[in-house]
Amino acid sequence: MLLRNIAIACALGAALSSCASYQPPSPAFHRTLSEPYRLDSGDRVRVTVFEQDALTNSYAVDKGGFIAMPLIGSVPARGHTTEELEKAVADRLRNGFLRDPSIAAEVETYRPFFIMGEVTQGGQYSYVPGLTVQKAIAIAGGFTARAEQRNADLTRQVNGKIETGRVLVSDPIQPGDTIFVRERWF
Template identity: 75%
Template sequence: MRLRHTITAVALAASLSGCASYQPPQPAFHKALNEPYRLDSGDKVRVTVFEQEGLTSTYAVDKSGYVSMPLVGTVPARGQTPEELEAAIATKLRDGFLRDPDISVEVETYRPFFIMGEVTQGGQYSYVPGMTVQNAIAAAGGFSPRAEQKTVDLTRQVNGKIASGRVLISDPIQPGDTIFVRERWF
């Protein structure tokens, strides 16, 4: 009887040791999905300045987090919503260039997401609004034969800090996320 309890305890400890690295996402991790989109390096925005064809164009958010436009120069974009960027550009244009600029800013291309681990082709991929982890894995050629197929480790920037956690493959992703598909044990 004692041997049976010892074997059970060892088996339980071995099975739980696989969960030792499990880290559930913090509450802010999923809350970030409901917040307004914040621009960052790698995004491309379509800026429309009505009745000003020379200013209307697509602009990239550079590595430093700025958008460079004619007349106004660089405008900080990192961490801004498209609406906040609209206001910043309008303020700069009012400063000696246009009397009452009417501006629209929308995200034309989102920054990429990254996927690695047990997928056919890891790397950097284009983000499409509404993507889930499962869609991202499909874009990477699907699971490898050794992949854990129910959950993945996801890393994202939340409130300016890096946060990681294990999520289901049905969870949505955001631009800039890094997905790691783990190897299964059995």
């Protein structure tokens, strides 16, 4: 009887200690969903320079956070919105190349998201707008038999810092997010 009580106490202690380490995501974690999209490595941007077919193209944001364009070279893109990128490209082209450039930029392909843990096929997947945690899990082949199916841990970059929070499977994800599906207790 004493051994059974000790075993139960140890199991409860382990369960409670894992709960004690959990902290809900900060308000900024969800606020990023309503902010304008910020470019980063892995994104592909379609830059249109009107009446300049040689400059209009699709450009990848490299590991350094730049896009490389003809004539003007590397343009910083990491952390900028497409509107800010349009202005930066126009300013560079205005500096000795074009008198009054008209630029449009749009995200052609978003950087991937990552999923791991208790899913059939964890890995890197292409992001499309409107994805939720549940849809991402479906793309990864669904839950395993041991998966916690109500929520998951989501890691994302918030204001230049990496944050992790537990979210419902109905929560939206963003490009570059990492989803971890935990194993359930019973």
